[in-house]
Amino acid sequence: MNDKNINDNKTNKADFIDSIVIIALSLFVIYRCAVMPRYERWGLYATPAMPPLLFALMLLVLATIVFVRSIIRKGYKLHIGRNELSQFVKSGEVRRFVLVLGLILVYLFLLGKIHFVILSAAYLFLTILLFKGATWWVSGIVAVATAVAIWVVFEIVFLVLLP
Amino acid sequence: MGIIYLFQNIGRLFSPINLITVLLACQLGILFGMLPGLTATMGIALLTTITFKWSTGNAIMTLLAIYVGAIYGGSRSAILLNIPGTPAAAATCLDGYPLAQSGRGAEAIGLATTSSFFGSFIGLLALSLFTPVLGNLALDFKSFEMFWLAVFGVAICGNLTAPKDPIKGWISGILGILLAFCGMEAIQGHPRFTFGVLDLYSGFSLIPVMVGTYGLAEILLNLTAGQKKQVITEIGKVMPQLSRLIKHWFTIIRSGIIGIFIGLVPGVGESIAAYVSYDFSKRASKHPDEYGKGSVEGLIAAETANNACTGGALIPVLSLAIPGSAPAAVLLAALWLHNVRPGPLIMIENPNYIYEFSAMFFYASVAMLILGLLIVKPLLKILQLKNALLMPIIFIFCIVGTYAINGRLFDIKVMIIFGVIGFIMRKHGYPVAPLVLALILGPMVDENLRRGLILTNGDFLPFVRSPICIVLVVAIFFTLFGRTKPVKIALRFVFKPVTLLISVVKRKKKI
Numbered sequence: 001m002n003d004k005n006i007n008d009n010k011t012n013k014a015d016f017i018d019s020i021v022i023i024a025l026s027l028f029v030i031y032r033c034a035v036m037p038r039y040e041r042w043g044l045y046a047t048p049a050m051p052p053l054l055f056a057l058m059l060l061v062l063a064t065i066v067f068v069r070s071i072i073r074k075g076y077k078l079h080i081g082r083n084e085l086s087q088f089v090k091s092g093e094v095r096r097f098v099l100v101l102g103l104i105l106v107y108l109f110l111l112g113k114i115h116f117v118i119l120s121a122a123y124l125f126l127t128i129l130l131f132k133g134a135t136w137w138v139s140g141i142v143a144v145a146t147a148v149a150i151w152v153v154f155e156i157v158f159l160v161l162l163p
Numbered sequence: 164m165g166i167i168y169l170f171q172n173i174g175r176l177f178s179p180i181n182l183i184t185v186l187l188a189c190q191l192g193i194l195f196g197m198l199p200g201l202t203a204t205m206g207i208a209l210l211t212t213i214t215f216k217w218s219t220g221n222a223i224m225t226l227l228a229i230y231v232g233a234i235y236g237g238s239r240s241a242i243l244l245n246i247p248g249t250p251a252a253a254a255t256c257l258d259g260y261p262l263a264q265s266g267r268g269a270e271a272i273g274l275a276t277t278s279s280f281f282g283s284f285i286g287l288l289a290l291s292l293f294t295p296v297l298g299n300l301a302l303d304f305k306s307f308e309m310f311w312l313a314v315f316g317v318a319i320c321g322n323l324t325a326p327k328d329p330i331k332g333w334i335s336g337i338l339g340i341l342l343a344f345c346g347m348e349a350i351q352g353h354p355r356f357t358f359g360v361l362d363l364y365s366g367f368s369l370i371p372v373m374v375g376t377y378g379l380a381e382i383l384l385n386l387t388a389g390q391k392k393q394v395i396t397e398i399g400k401v402m403p404q405l406s407r408l409i410k411h412w413f414t415i416i417r418s419g420i421i422g423i424f425i426g427l428v429p430g431v432g433e434s435i436a437a438y439v440s441y442d443f444s445k446r447a448s449k450h451p452d453e454y455g456k457g458s459v460e461g462l463i464a465a466e467t468a469n470n471a472c473t474g475g476a477l478i479p480v481l482s483l484a485i486p487g488s489a490p491a492a493v494l495l496a497a498l499w500l501h502n503v504r505p506g507p508l509i510m511i512e513n514p515n516y517i518y519e520f521s522a523m524f525f526y527a528s529v530a531m532l533i534l535g536l537l538i539v540k541p542l543l544k545i546l547q548l549k550n551a552l553l554m555p556i557i558f559i560f561c562i563v564g565t566y567a568i569n570g571r572l573f574d575i576k577v578m579i580i581f582g583v584i585g586f587i588m589r590k591h592g593y594p595v596a597p598l599v600l601a602l603i604l605g606p607m608v609d610e611n612l613r614r615g616l617i618l619t620n621g622d623f624l625p626f627v628r629s630p631i632c633i634v635l636v637v638a639i640f641f642t643l644f645g646r647t648k649p650v651k652i653a654l655r656f657v658f659k660p661v662t663l664l665i666s667v668v669k670r671k672k673k674i
Contacts, residue, residue: 014591022334029341032356039351045616048353051609052344059337062330097387104379104558104579111562112572120562124555131386133551146556150563158209160567163575 012075019067026063029056096131103127116162121147165292168515172522176224181526184221188228189530195229196236197248199378199557201564202370203233203490211497219501224523226497230490231283231527234433234473235535238275238466243268243545246378246557250369250603251433251472253377253596254441254465257324261457269539273401274459275466276535277408278415282467283528285419286426286474291521294482295510297427297475302483304428306615307626311635312428313607316435317597318642319442324594326455333643335588336597342367343605350613362573371565371577372602376595378561379582384589385550401539411463414444418467425468426475431607432488433469433476434600440468442642474524481505481517 033049033056044050070076088094107123124143128134134142154160188210195206206229214222237252242259255275262271289297304312317340321332345356346366357363408415418440425436444464445454454461476487477494484506486492498505509516545553565578585595619625627636644650 011592018591018593022338029356036355037353039353042351042617043621045621046350046613048348048351048355051612052341052355055337055340055344059334059341062334062337066330066334092389093387096389097383100383100386101583104582107562108575108579111575120559124559127386127555127558128552131551131555133549133555142552142556146559150559154563154567159212160209160563161570162563163566163572 008073009075012070012073013078014075015066015070015073016075016078019063019070022063023060023067026056026060029053030060099130100127103130111163117147117151120150165518168518169291169521169525172515172518173525176220176519176522176526181221181224182530184225185228185526185530186534188225189232189527190534192229192232193236193239193531193534195248196233196252197239198560199240199246199248199374199564201560201567202249203230203237203251204493205564205567206230206233207490207493207497211493211500214497215500219503220519220523222501223498223503223520224526226494227520227523228527228530230494231470231473231524231531232534233490234470235276235279235466235531238279239272239542242271242275243542244381244553244557246381247373249433250373250599251437251469253434253599254323254437254469255462256596257441257455257465258458258461261455262459262462265457267457269401270403270459271462272539272542273403273536274407274462276532277403278418278463278466279470279535280528280532281408281415282419282422282470282472283474283524283531285416285467286423286471286477287521287524287528288474289423289471290474290477290481290524291518294478294517297423297478297482300424300427303629303631305629306611306618307629308631308635309428309607310611310615310626311632311639312431313604313611315635315639315642316431316438316604317601317608318639320435320438320600321594321597322642323438323442323445324596325592328592329643329646331593332597335593335595336601339598339601340605340608342372342598343602344609349606349610350617362571366606367577367602368568368574369599369602370568371574372581373599374561374565375578375581376585376588376599378557379578380585380589380595382554382558382561383582383586385554388550401536407459411460414447414460414464415467417443417447418464419471422468422471423475423478426472426487427478429479429485429487432603433472434603436472436475437465437469438596438600440464470528477520477524481509481520483507 029052033053036047036049038044038047038049040047103123103126107119110119121143124146125139128139128142129136133139151162155162191210192203192206195201196203207226210226210229214225217225233249234251237247237249238255238259240246240248241252241255242263245256245260247253247256259271259275262268317336318333321336322329323332325332325335343366345363347354347357347364354364421440421443422433422436425431425439426433441454441461441464444460445451448454448458448460450458450460472488473490476491479485479487480491480495480498482505484495484504486495495505503516504512561578562575565574566572568574588595588598615626616623626632641650
């Protein structure tokens, strides 16, 4: 029961934040629709702004429902203090997320600048090793074999250009 | 007579070379379908170039085998990894992955394979016997009907994938529709929501968004969760029991018919067929609570429909030269390249071709069944690999698959952005399936709504006039509001005389 209450609390808080973001997004879309050219000779019903405006209004209504619901369920009590922020940043899950995303972003940055096989092998080796997927030599073999195999199959056999 | 011609062509095409070709092509298709980002469309497109100089019969047989194999192959990664290899397998994740997690992966793959075969077989019967008749039905879908069908697809997907909180499913769907509006729109050519980014003029491609929200999000979820890998201690029987399949015979036939009719409608595709069939199956089921938690019935419904849809999608290809899905579009191009002229005159110019084509489809379906049941146990070993070893490899395949579509680094950036968005959505209880499905259906919604209104000079009445439109509007209404109290009370009141009559008849029978 306690776990369920904690999960419900987290959901309500998430709903509160998400609904604000979605409301802001729908208002932005509505604004962009309002300033879009109308092409009136086609008729107002054919204006390119009409469908996005319609769906942005629907989104606004739904997001408002979620917002009101989260307030009723006290999701606005976010308790964002120094201790909570510190615990959040230090948690294992957040650290792993930052690590995995960091590796992906470095890979993306170097893609096209370094040969695909070398870059992919390096990425695979580092990720498998840092996340303790295998020993260093197994990681190395898997990384090189996978990168080379993918390159051969796609670029040589299927003539699909790789980045 | 049609059945006789079909069997004659099956016999005529029976040769060792054809069998080997079909088996190899089908296996390649399964691999394409399994790997995230490598879709049936890409497989057919790649092999079209390789088979260009082959004889027409061999080439088309190869391409059909890839099509059938790839649509089925998506279910494997959906079941084993919760990452659908193709959009068609998105509904398979709902029950296939929970089955695999509970140690019933072999059973799930066996059921998916046999259901896919039955679906293909039902599609084959429709293709060979009813092509001219069903082809005309596709013509009844005009702008008004297409608009409502697209809205229905999004609404139903939102409901199914967020049963406890459908509002989140609908929010996800509408976000997908808004994403689909990015880029140069089709009627006035005005660029919407591009913010000066040239790459956005063509809008968001489906594959980077799908690979990101499903593939990369799953990778992020698994790697951030740490080494929590469920080890399957027992690999069970792959071949499903006949009694189990017979028990669900009605689900198979209903899903097959749904798949065929949705495949008939141009541009709709296998993913919607799977979701609609899943929804019908859930509503009719005696155990709807099991859906989403490893329901065998749900898995059978989704897989039968998406493979029946391949047959259905080929009906307008042959009879009208209009593709019923994206892979069918590439297949149509391949037919033209090989001097086959599909269209309304095919029954006059080349009437035997429909049966020859159906015979090829038959061989492709049988190859899918054999290969699908054979190589299962080694695949299940994938589930026993550590996340830290498996997920980075899948990431590289995601990169390759995403880049291969358009050759743009922009697509990879989109994939990564949507990977993070998908990760956050799943953490916060928002399903990603409606977002991806709405990205497919968004252009249908936009173009058909505005085209319909242009044709009627702004009059909305034709949108609710035709029988197909009325059925779809009613279906949307019940999908969105069917579970609310006022609607339930109203339905009970309307159907009270009928339920009273049924209870009286039952009492009389007991007496």
